[in-house]
Amino acid sequence: DAKTTQPPSMDCAEGRAANLPCNHSTISGNEYVYWYRQIHSQGPQYIIHGLKNNETNEMASLIITEDRKSSTLILPHATLRDTAVYYCIVRVDTGRRALTFGSGTRLQVQP
């Protein structure tokens, strides 16, 4: 799986958009970008994933650059409950393949 680089921490004001970047410059053509988050005292939670097109679901949007070397997770209207560690994971989508977590970005949503 390709290595990812994320800032260790970010702050965001409540109600504003949170934009979390991830660099994955060594990504291969068959590797997907996945995002999970971990709220304090809970297990990680799947957010969204994509290959090369931008993706949106009820939780977030994923923007992947055209060269696929970086991506941004967007939480359009951050709330205090979005305070968590966000993990960007790049992996070949072979179903049962294990997840490789880095250190993630600790997002603090401020009131």
Next chain:
Amino acid sequence: DAGVTQSPTHLIKTRGQQVTLRCSPKSGHDTVSWYQQALGQGPQFIFQYYEEEERQRGNFPDRFSGHQFPNYSSELNVNALLLGDSALYLCASRPGENNPNSYGYTFGSGTRLTVV
């Protein structure tokens, strides 16, 4: 619909003892993975089970072993506990590969193990 259930939620053990942690996967999921998460770090993959066999293993010693039962539930066993085994142990499940929704893992809230 219950998600992934882990028991116990907290556990204190003495160095050298053995421990068994339990996991019930989400309904409809047949694959169970175990992760260890030390304080302030991301989860580290221990091993994965499906069809009652260990299919993948991370960089963990043989003191860590597991089992999957016919009902897909799983156990994680750790022998000869070390202080460094203190961590949050997470169980994750997912559907089989033929399931159209088989792209994401569902995690439990974990078992907090403290070795003293």
